[in-house]
């Protein structure tokens with residue numbers, strides 16, 4: 001997703017002054033915000049494509065070895081869990097409660113993914129749930145016309161193109177709980193630094209382990225840019241493909257779908273129809289045999305006393321929504 005969280009509170013000074021936001025518009029559109037969106041799109045959505053091409057070109061200099069694989073995999077896993085467990089299941093939907101330091105770590109890891117600061121991401125995603133596949137949904141693939149052409153246009157829009165320029169959800173309306181959390185607001189304000197840190201870590205580790213400059217560059221390209229590229233397209237595919245193709249075990253008012261074969265690579269996010277049917281659930285798989293690595297982490301945190309109040313839907317509620 002997009003946007004600069006320097007927008008966070010400074011853009012709404014009346015909140016700071018009175019402490020009581022007045023009723024206001026749900027979205028904001030102005031040239032300043034659209035300039036930030038364009039900058040974010042170029043930096044974090046287009047640049048990783050160029051970085052990934054460069055990573056492949058760099059294979060002439062240094063082959064893809066164990067070091068590159070470990071950096072790519074570990075950075076992908078850490079930032080991916082930051083997005084699904086932190087950004088999505090904890091901050092957007094409040095499906096469980098977590099120790100404050102765990103919440104901050106998850107927010108930082110999610111920030112490193114380059115998909116927007118935590119407050120903007122949460123606001124956009126809450127708006128997605130509010131208007132799913134209707135006018136107002138920031139990224140529906142189903143609103144771009146009929147037939148094959150409309151479907152292709154819708155997929156391109158929902159996957160990628162919507163981020164160039166879009167109505168910014170008013171964070172005072174959509175994420176007041178996050179704005180009250182000083183720790184999280186601080187993480188959001190430093191968003192660009194976290195993305196930079198996410199690029200620096202694999203660079204330094206790559207350089208130190210190989211004791212070479214080529215190892216450092218290779219670490220930056222694979223553990224940094226290619227990792228951002230990979231995770232972005234996985235997350236975006238949920239917005240695009242899984243609102244068009246897949247199975248639909250539960251009744252929900254939008255066109256969300258499950259893509260079970262992608263469960264592991266999406267860390268459980270591909271149970272997207274389950275998620276829209278039961279957004280309050282920390283488990284997206286809902287049943288133990290539906291792989292959901294994001295939920296495994298939440299269970300592990302709960303077992304260590306670092307997470308609690310896991311709000312699982314009852315059998316009766318699931319049965320009531322199941323499509324026969």
Ligand SMILES: [Zn+2]
Pocket residue numbers: 088092093125129275279
């Ligand atoms: Zn959601």
Ligand SMILES: [Zn+2]
Pocket residue numbers: 128132238239243256272276
């Ligand atoms: Zn959705």
